Amino acid sequence: MTQTKTxxxxxxxxxxESFGMGGTLALYAKQGHHVYLACATRGEVGSADAEFMQGFKSVAEMRESELRCAAGHLGLKEVFFLGYRDSGMPGSPENEHPDAQVAHPVEEVAKKVVQVIRSVKPDVVITFDPIGGYRHPDHIHIHNATVLAFNQAGEADFAPELGKAFSPAFLYFHTFPRGFLRLVVRTIRLLGGDPSKWGRNKDIDLASLAEVDFPTHVRIDYSTMREKKMLASHCHASQGGREMGKGIQGLLFRLLGQHDDFMQAHPQPAQNARIRNSLFE
Ligand SMILES: [Zn+2]
Structure with missing residues (x-):
């Protein structure tokens, strides 16, 4: 095996993690690398049917346990919670909650990320793309905080109380494969649905997301890890994780869901460089 990376x-x-880049995380963990996850919230706003709440005092407690289940399947070494509350989508009352992640300045959230970076010393940091995948305010907020933290973590005179300065080598943004997204949009339209009102809460505008283009610098084939990604997704049963493999979504997943695309944010990628198949190259 090559040198162990983080x-x-x-x-x-x-x-x-499971609905997104889980396949890639599982692949690197399987290869013996150390894979950590920092999670800004405990998903307090995720709706959950009563059947999933049995034995739990709160949605947060239940969803943390779902995440720990998923982390086991993916082979994550440790999960860090940054301690914020799920901010919900814009316009919802949850968005105004004082503990909501978005109610806290990006600089404050970034400090928590700096602390984790300095503690685990990753070679690679990955977060959402600049539109947070599907424009969830929490995704965009943690994206901004992570970009800031990535730069601050290596500054010796920045918040020395958070640990010794450390600069990770690479920063990547996970992006939805655009071709896949456009196919989903066309399929939903063909079936008479409205791709601008998608998801459990009909608040995801897939049609507009498919129009945003991000470059792909790294493509990770995780086809050997599909089973692990599926098992990890099943852990998130309260959020529809068991339906991942079913219906039209399941079909598309089996046909196309075998790779993750990443845009490289640091170091600046060369113009028109070929798409690589490693996050460490
Ligand atoms: Zn999310």
Whole structure:
């Protein structure tokens, strides 16, 4: 095996890891690398049917346990919670909650990320793309905080109380494969649905997301890890994780869901460089 490396994914809610880049995280963990996750909230706003709440005092407690289940399947070494509350989507009352992540300045959230970076010393940091995947305010907020923290962590005179300065080598943004997204949009339209009102709460505008283009610098084939990604997703049963493999979504996942795309934010990628197949190159 090549030298052991460390990856830190910085995300917003329990389930972001499994529904998102879980295949890639599982692949690197399987290869013996150390894979950590920092999660800004405990997904307090995720709706959950009563059947999932049995034995739990709160949604946060239940979703933390779902995340720990998923982390086991993905082979994550440790999960850090940054201690904020799920901010919900814009316009919801949850968005105004004083503990909501978005109610806290990016600089403050970034300090918590700096602390995790200096503690686990990752070679690679991964977070959401600049529009947070699907424009969830928590995703965008933690994206901004992570970009800031990535730069601050290596500054010796920045917040020395948070640990010794450390500069990770790479920063990546996970992006939805655009071709896949456009196909989903067309399929939903063909079936008579409205791709601008998608998801459990009909607040995701897939049609507009498909129009935003991000470059792909690294593409990770995780086809050997599909089973692990599926098992991890099943852990998030309260958020529909068991339906991941079913219906049209399941079909598309089986046909196309075998790779994750990443945009490289640091170091600045060369113009028109070929797409690589490693986050460490
Ligand atoms: Zn999320």
């Amino acid at each position: 990856i830190l994914a910085v995300l917003a809610h329990p389930d972001d």
